[in-house]
Amino acid sequence: MSTVTPFHIAIPVHNLAECRTFYREILNCEEGRSSDHWVDFNLFGHQLVIHYKPKAEETNLHSNPVDGKDVPVPHYGVVLPWDTFENFSAELRDKGVQFVIEPYVRFKGEVGEQATMFFLDPAGNALEFKAFRDMGQLFAK
DSSP states (O other), X not given: OOOOOOOEEEEEESOHHHHHHIIIIXXXXXXXXXXXXXXXXXXXXXXXXXXXXOXXXXXXXXXXXXXXXXXXXXXXXXXXXXXXXXXXXXXXXXXXXXXXXXXXXXXXXXXTOEEEEEEEOTTOOEEEEEEESSGGGTTOO
């Protein structure tokens, strides 16, 4: 795998203040530039921007079955080192985060063994954080 550069993702939120607090206080993201309509965050070295968008009519979160669980689609997140994932998931539990899919290890003992967890931000955006036992298997078949 070549050197990974930071990604940039911009997501809609209907309550900028509530989501700003969530990303800063719950996910421990350092805040960067901002305006009345958007806020930049450092999400594990990647640039996440929350942009205000008026709340749309309620829609059901779509999911696809993966490993016997209903994985929310769309979702975004970061692949973390194993120890970082374990510490981060424990911190989220301590902060009372409600998981869509609780942290667990899938494909245990197989190619692509990974820890994963899913939860929603206050705007309903689905996040997945994961870690591979062997990062060299990130794209393994």
